[in-house]
Amino acid sequence: MSEITGQQFVVENRSGSGGNVGVDAIAKSPPDGYTIGLGSIASHAIAPTLYASLPFNPAQDFTFISGLWQLPNLLVVNNDLPARSVPELIALLKANPGKYAYGSSGIGTTPHLSGELLKQMVGTNILHVPYRGGAPALLDLLAGRVHLIMDNIPGLLPTAREGRIRALAVTGPQRSAAAPDLPTMSEFLPGFEITSWGAVCSPAGIPEPIVKRHSTFAKQALESPDLVRSFQELGAKSWWTTPAELVAFRASEEARLAPLIRASGARVE
Template sequence: MTMRRALLGLLAGLAFATPALAEDASHDARPIRWLVGLPAGSGPDILTRVLAERLSPKLGRPIVIENRPGAAGNLAAQALARAPADGSTLGTLLAATVSINRHLYRDLGFDPSKDFTPISHFASFPGVLLVHPSVPVETLDEFTTWARAQPQAPLCATGGAGVVPHLALAWLMREIGSRCEFVHYRGSPDAQRDLIAGRVPVLMDGLPTSLPGLLAGQTRGVAVTSLQPSHLAPDLPTIAARLPGFEALSWIAVGAPAGLPEPIAARIETAVAEAMTDPALITRFQALGVEPAASGREALAARIATEDARWGALIREVGITLE
């Protein structure tokens, strides 16, 4: 009798468990929506798609990329912040989105410190200080002397106001006791074009987009913004060699809405770490001029907080505003 009751109890338990199991299976089969705040074909979009292709089988779910460009990435970030925290929505987080924009925009529509679950970095690249070949400088010391000697602040180009290279150049000019007349372009290609044409003498830009001009001798590199020399341009020294601690990297990370359950966050973090060891992914990333960089949740959260404090202080000190 006891065995019969136990069997009946087990069957009853399975009857109640079956709908929940079926619901979980259905949930796991749904595509993951991955929000990207830049247009299709942009660098972060391409890198996201390369990673997503390898993450999908590890997570057992298809991944659909949804591009929501606009407002310096804030539109996609708003959508990510408002999405359900159940693993069905991921987003590409940029340094500007979570560490810079809140110091430049009055109303983001989200709180970078509260509305996201940081998962992991997956790519990063340094900036590079460039000059037109007519500018008589080859080293950072020579650039410092030249910049200070100009009767008026030299024109300094960037690929956009409020991006990491813009802030890095503002930081550098503060440290060397000089200043810029900033000229902000709508993207790196236009800025590179005007530097090559000699319409602006100085540009701080991402190293990947700067390589064609550098390799062709159309521009001259002075120094990079990473702590260590880049394998992409190993002959270029670092700014940190003259200004210890100077580091300004553009980085890309995986994020999710705040409140993501620990088991789901851990699973995605592990999947990203595993995907980043794929030789084909590493080769593809390096061909695009970026370093694969899987960091994990703690390291990403720490970097966001550190850069939020650093960039916020710089923006206030030098009075950077967006008109």
């Protein structure tokens, strides 16, 4: 967008609380069009149910500009696990409730919810082992302390290609360009879908002409061949939406994920 507009964009990273610190800073910025930021499935679809209270309202405190990217998770298993396909894994889990464990990068993350969705749809118990990030979860998968993980493609695919873990499927609605030979989970469990996403948002109350201008800039940027290629190399796809489409999508994602989060028992007070 900086190249398209000829204007300087200063990136200010504000980490903490699963992205909520940065998102709260966006919500509380002046609605003059000079502050835009990153919203995501974590802050705008999962957090409203996961957190007992938030310093911002995901539905009311933002002007939504455009989608940015979508990224499915990758299901991988330890090489010693006697399952070389999703149907074999399902059969193994159903025959041995509570015997196997899945790792995640933390409670309320898409890797956690991917495992919870698997538990619900298969109808068996799988122990959840949360870690502080995907890297330690992967290390324990390699060591055999957990048996499967569903995490973002970039963190797992290189290790799978080395043959150190076994990749079985992706969690998106379509096969991934980064791993086109792998099936989707929904090919075996219809309706199974967990896809991470990011979006461009601003504080609530941005004037409509500025919203339209930012939306146009986002569309031009997301159609850039270099950006499309960069996303594809990470297993993601560029994802432009109109502001209205993003408003509707965010609401549908919160409604879709809320029952899954509640059933998992995950809650941050």
